[in-house]
Amino acid sequence: MMHLDTDVLVIGAGGAGMYAALEAARGGAKVILADRSLIGRGGATIMAQMTVAVAVGEEVPDHWEHHYADTLAAGRGLCDPALARLLCEEGPEVIREMDAWGVGWARENGHMKQAFAPGHDRPRCVYVDFLNTGPAVSKTLRSRLIRTPEIRRIGDLLVTELVLKAGECVGAVGLHIAGGQAVTISAASTIVATGGLTRLYQRNSASANMGGDGYALCLAAGAELIDMEFVQFFPIGHLAPRLIGMDPIMWDPFRYKLGGRLLNGEREEFVHKYGASDAGKYVVTRDLATYAIVKEVEAGRGSPHGGAWLSFEHCSEAELRAAAGPVIDRLAKNGIDLTKQAVEVAPIAHYHMGGVKADVSMRTKVPGLFVAGEAVGGANGANRLSGNAITEALVFGRKAGKSAAERALKHRASADPEAFTAARSRLAEGRGEPRSNPALLLEELQALMQKQVGPFRTGRGLQQALERIGSMQAGLPAMKPPAGKPYDTELVDWFDLRTMLEVARCVAASALSRTESRGAHQREDFPGMDPAWDRNQVIA
Ligand SMILES: Cc1cc2nc3c(=O)[nH]c(=O)nc-3n(C[C@H](O)[C@H](O)[C@H](O)COP(=O)(O)OP(=O)(O)OC[C@H]3O[C@@H](n4cnc5c(N)ncnc54)[C@H](O)[C@@H]3O)c2cc1C
Incomplete structure (x- = not known):
């Protein structure tokens, strides 16, 4: 101590x-x-x-x-x-x-x-x-x-x-x-x-x-x-192939400079189906791009890893290098040649x-x-x-x-x-064996949040998320490992699970009560902004 x-x-x-x-x-x-x-x-x-x-x-x-x-x-x-x-x-x-x-x-x-x-x-x-x-x-x-x-x-x-x-x-x-x-x-x-x-x-x-x-x-x-x-979602976060040493939101400057074709799993342009005109340029706004990608995936027309293709294959190597300079070399180290292949992108949580x-x-x-x-x-x-x-x-x-x-x-x-x-004693105490695996519950929570509390929400989905979060929270005390071991990843996972469940509860509850769509909060069952909601929600 x-x-x-x-x-x-x-x-x-x-x-x-x-x-x-x-x-x-x-x-x-x-x-x-x-x-x-x-x-x-x-x-x-x-x-x-x-x-x-x-x-x-x-x-x-x-x-x-x-x-x-x-x-x-x-x-x-x-x-x-x-x-x-x-x-x-x-x-x-x-x-x-x-x-x-x-x-x-x-x-x-x-x-x-x-x-x-x-x-x-x-x-x-x-x-x-x-x-x-x-x-x-x-x-x-x-x-x-x-x-x-x-x-x-x-x-x-x-x-x-x-x-x-x-x-x-x-x-x-x-x-x-x-x-x-x-x-x-x-x-x-x-x-x-x-x-x-x-x-x-x-x-x-x-x-x-x-x-x-x-x-x-x-x-x-x-x-x-x-x-x-x-929660702000970025529509074209990098999804595949594997990319090491680069920011997953790196495709944004590419699209400002070069446009970029957004294609579904059948290699067809699709954002026009959702009310946007893209014209091969990818000028569509972030919220609409996110919506269009999520809906194509739901309809079974996603790219292999569950997103969309972003293609710069229409650009020459010289154009790409002029726009992105050393990034082209970093992509090459990752085995990616944008003149010959599209990459997969999907909406990712980016900022709160x-x-x-x-x-x-x-x-x-x-x-x-x-x-x-x-x-x-x-x-x-x-x-x-x-x-x-x-x-x-x-x-x-x-x-x-x-x-x-x-x-x-x-x-x-x-x-x-x-x-x-x-x-100090709350940190140290614990139930010991038999232990469950908080890392598995962390993964479950992340999947739940993506599906029910993600870029597009419904009252039903949010309710379901809150119920599951509540039942996971109820099981937490019995799972707490005692402190004392060096590099105890299970204990760290337990603390992270406790934190993330509580924060997830706050996000889902606020999203459920805001019965409108505004900025980064989009409710499929309440489209459009409602002047009655021109106010902030506070959790105490
Ligand atoms: C990939 C990426 C790209 C981005 N690009 C841009 C951009 O181009 N422009 C822009 O304006 N913004 C960008 N953002 C957002 C911006 O980077 C962040 O909002 C900003 O850096 C947050 O700074 P911060 O100091 O508040 O938090 P952070 O930089 O996230 O630092 C928080 C620190 O707290 C520590 N910590 C957390 N929990 C605990 C704990 N329990 N105990 C002890 N330590 C703890 C963490 O280890 C971390 O070091 C980007 C974000 C990401 C993820």
């Missing part, structure tokens, strides 16, 4: 958590930055390969108010205006600070290059290069961390519970995966920056760490969740608009508990604009770090290991 003491505890070391830790240290606080994975190498930030939306106005004149107007329009009336404004207004500052720290935003004639992305009214997205935006952002923040002695970094620590004393968050307890022991950390301020929930779905762009941990941790501690029904409810200081309802990044809900409403998520991670991370340090310096608490006793 190990107990540590700090001013600010940051849980999750993606873009939001790393920026938060740096800002808290800059504000004079002693910081612990903990992650269940390697510091700065787990989660979504390092996987993002493309765009960062920000009104720096270097490509064409721009102002944060234009970015804000586009963000609100995409959010279909549900954005939290104060959070959306914060994202857009402070975006330029963090992007310039990252520039000063050497991230290497792509430049032309001395100015930052900015690319156009759907939903933005002008070219607004900075990037590093086609493949390296997320890795460069992560590396830049990691290099700053290493040079900041006030920040203690702890990898391999799966945080399982936030600890409360007299209604305030006073730290957390976690499982040290390599050692198998409980670690408790007391902190005057705790920041949850654990990213999104897309691992809940069978088809996703996630890493194994994106099961919505922060949502479950914060809800259990008394914070509120908002907009949980809004909902999350923990916070104010513009990133404070939650629970004193001492802050949130940052994708863990925060509300800024993007019912639908997120391309490129807004990394800006959100950095801006909200910086803000959370500042607020958390300010609080910690005022409320410097002395360590009180007693407050952690109950949480």
Whole structure:
């Protein structure tokens, strides 16, 4: 058993958590930055390969108010205006600070290059290069961390519970995966920056760490969740053949530049059957493309792995290379020659608009508990604009770090290991043999979420999902393995199952009660937006 003491505890070391830790240290606080994975190498930030939306106005004149107007329009009336404004207004500052720290935003004639992305009214997205935006952002923040002695970094620590004393968050307890022991950390301020929930779905762009941990941790501690029904699906996620070392949403820039023919399993174009005109260009919107692919698969006309074909066979090698440069070589290493073969694509869960409810200081309802990044809900409403998520991670991370340090310096608490006793024993206790296999239930949950709580939902399917989730939750206590073994994957799976079931319940329940279709939430039994639903749902 190990107990540590700090001013600010940051849980999750993606873009939001790393920026938060740096800002808290800059504000004079002693910081612990903990992650269940390697510091700065787990989660979504390092996987993002493309765009960062920000009104720096270097490509064409721009102002944060234009970015804000586009963000609100995409959010279909549900954005939290104060959070959306914060994202857009402070975006330029963090992007310039990252520039000063050497991230290497792509430049032309001395100015930052900015690319156009759907939903933005002008070219607004900075990037590093086609493949390296997320890795460069992560590396830049990691290099700053290493040079900041006030920040203690702890990898391999799966945080399982936030600890409360007299209604305030006073730290957390976690499982040290390599050692198998409980670690408790007391902190005057705790920041949850654990990213999104897309691992809940069978088809996703996630890493194994994106099961919505922060949502479950914060809800259990008394914070509120908002907009949980809004999960963004990306229509042409890579499905087959196997692709190593590339972002599964990589086909998007190809389609902006080259078009691309979307074909069903019979090699016929099909999106026109669903009310869109594609003309071989793949200009169809994300929601309609998702709908058309799902319906073709349901009708038995899917590609061999259950999606659609995306073909660039009409393009010459020179055109492909001019559009995608080094990506063509990475594809070749995966044995893919786009001039000779189509690839299979399918809708994949990609980002979560909902999350923990916070104010513009990133404070939650629970004193001492802050949130940052994708863990925060509300800024993007019912639908997120391309490129807004990394800006959100950095801006909200910086803000959370500042607020958390300010609080910690005022409320410097002395360590009180007693407050952690109950949480520590909950982590350690277990029923032992005979054991069931939580990994199998995780797979079942992912399939259930894909089928019943996926891009298209019905009241009946959502009810069925909730019933099954409830029965799986009821069986959880009897399955808990005791802690104590190093690298106990069964125990980690159990914690993940517990988290993912709780988060799945929140998503399905919110989706069931929203009897309309809006942005990323599409109900087949309630098509179209209903003005009566111009409001957010909050889970407490
Ligand atoms: C493949 C892919 C491509 C993307 N491309 C883009 C893009 O081009 N532009 C854009 O704007 N956005 C993009 N996004 C979205 C964007 O990357 C994310 O929204 C953003 O990076 C989230 O940052 P974060 O710091 O909030 O979370 P993350 O970067 O996901 O970090 C969360 C961290 O929390 C840790 N963690 C989780 N649970 C626990 C726990 N219980 N205990 C301890 N640690 C925990 C994880 O290990 C992880 O390191 C993409 C996402 C993906 C998956």
